[in-house]
Amino acid sequence: MTDSLNPSASRVMLVTKKLQDFPVGGREQLCKLNYNALMEIFGDRLVVYELPGNKLQANVIRKIFSGHIDGLNNEVIGEAQKKIKEEGIGIIFVDGSNLGEFVKVTKRNFPEISVSTFFHNVEARFFLGALRHSKTLHALAVLIANYLAERKAVQYSDKIICMTNRDSSLLQRLYGHPATHLSALAIRDQLPPGSGVTTRVLHGKYALFVGGAFYANRAGISWFVRHVVPHIRIKTCIVGKGFEKLKHELGHAGKVEIVGVVDSLAEWYRDAHFVIAPIFDGSGMKTKVAEALMHGKKIIGTPDAFSGYEDVVEHAGQVCTTADEFIAAIGSAKDEIVSSFDPELRMLYEEKYSHPAARSRLAGILCSVE
Numbered sequence: 001m002t003d004s005l006n007p008s009a010s011r012v013m014l015v016t017k018k019l020q021d022f023p024v025g026g027r028e029q030l031c032k033l034n035y036n037a038l039m040e041i042f043g044d045r046l047v048v049y050e051l052p053g054n055k056l057q058a059n060v061i062r063k064i065f066s067g068h069i070d071g072l073n074n075e076v077i078g079e080a081q082k083k084i085k086e087e088g089i090g091i092i093f094v095d096g097s098n099l100g101e102f103v104k105v106t107k108r109n110f111p112e113i114s115v116s117t118f119f120h121n122v123e124a125r126f127f128l129g130a131l132r133h134s135k136t137l138h139a140l141a142v143l144i145a146n147y148l149a150e151r152k153a154v155q156y157s158d159k160i161i162c163m164t165n166r167d168s169s170l171l172q173r174l175y176g177h178p179a180t181h182l183s184a185l186a187i188r189d190q191l192p193p194g195s196g197v198t199t200r201v202l203h204g205k206y207a208l209f210v211g212g213a214f215y216a217n218r219a220g221i222s223w224f225v226r227h228v229v230p231h232i233r234i235k236t237c238i239v240g241k242g243f244e245k246l247k248h249e250l251g252h253a254g255k256v257e258i259v260g261v262v263d264s265l266a267e268w269y270r271d272a273h274f275v276i277a278p279i280f281d282g283s284g285m286k287t288k289v290a291e292a293l294m295h296g297k298k299i300i301g302t303p304d305a306f307s308g309y310e311d312v313v314e315h316a317g318q319v320c321t322t323a324d325e326f327i328a329a330i331g332s333a334k335d336e337i338v339s340s341f342d343p344e345l346r347m348l349y350e351e352k353y354s355h356p357a358a359r360s361r362l363a364g365i366l367c368s369v370e
Contacts, residue, residue: 010090010114012366013047014038015080015102017070017095024241025212026187026287027120031095033188034118037359038093041366047087049080051099067101067149077105084110091366092116098123098145100152107156116159116366119179121283122170123150129281133215151175161365163285164308170283181365184308185285186358191294191346192266205340206235206257207300207330208272210265210291213242216282220302222250224278227323229255232330236276239268269295270340274317274333277301278326285309289316293349296341300329312348 016031023029038046051071068074080102084092089110094103094117103115127143154160154175161181162168168179209224211217221238229236229252237257238250244260251258262268269275275292277299285308292299299305299317306313313319318333320326351357 011045011047011088012038012042012091012093013049013080013084013087013089015049015092015094015099016051018050018052019048026185029187029287030120030185033186033355033358034093034095034362036188037355037362038366040359041363047083047089049083051076067104067145067152069145069149070096070098072099072101077102081105081109084113089113093118093366094153094157096120097150097153100149100154100156103156104152107158114158115156116161117153117157118161118183119153119163119167119171119284122162122167122174123147123283124174125170125283130215133219147174159365166307167283183358183361183365184352185287185290186353186355187287187290187294188355189294190266190291192270205271205273206237207232207274207276208268208297209236209238209240209276209278210268210288211240211286213240213246216279218246220278220280223280224276224326225250225252225256228278228326228330231323231327232334234273234330234334237268237272239265265291266295269297272297274298274300274330274337276326276330277305278320279305290349290353292316293345293353296343296346298333298337298342298345300326300333312352316345316348 014035016035019032019035020028023032035048084106090113092106092113092115094115097117097119103117106113107115123146124143127146131139131143154171154177159181160177160179161183162171162179163183163185165182168182172178209221235255235257237259239259239262241261243258247258250256269291275288275297277286277288279286279302282304286305289299289301289305289309293316300320301317302321303319306319309316318329320329
């Protein structure tokens, strides 16, 4: 076996969007965690290729069919191909299925190299939801561009890594090929030191919703405010970038507090009674569920919110599909939860959704010769 085909000897390239020093969004956090995990696995054998952050412009039709999205263009792809050859790369980890054009060009130029693509979502499904929410030419262009790019990622990747069985099945239906491997979402540990040492009896706490104001979060929490909030006896706090602009729409004196963007989520999780996740659309796994477990909090959410968490949901919280079920579950949780921190929930995070857990999974996937 040559070095270029031997996982224990190959140099490895990570192709990723521009990495942030202090990522905020769920996708950005996972990109940084994947980078950190690969650095720990491969050390100085890892070569990082970061893409510029250019976005698709709807009036540039050529980009829709070329796959030149999220910073990809002929110059960027050509520069990466040159680096692959110069560095003697044997394994490539592509962080995002929307980079399918890069995967296609690379496999045609270097068929002997093992290319693994990590699917944060099924992008076609995610952007179909965005199009339904905002029926514009731009949203349609973004959907088409991502569908065509993702199809290439499925066709040309040697290893297709999804976070959930649901996404794997959707790949099969859309593109004719399921995931070859599963690796659950993971997030960096952000629990402040000592937070889980002392438990406190909760008095007058709140239900917490966390997430940026993209379409699925807006639709979900708007439904919750309309149909659930009038019937529960605990305040709801909404924390996340963009929601500060929706105070007039979602605010409800004494019942709903719109917090919006914050510097740190830790204090909001610390004082929350439990976490709510009324999400009815989307793909991938929801960061807010892993965050809640990291902070030792119960979650009351929809089946969509718990996608990918099915094996822990019995311990992590309660699944609800209707307003009446949310009302009943919240009523029970308000009275039954007496500690601000559940160490068993924290343990679930450490075992399944932490940085060490992700590092172990990725090492097993990338270092196998299958």
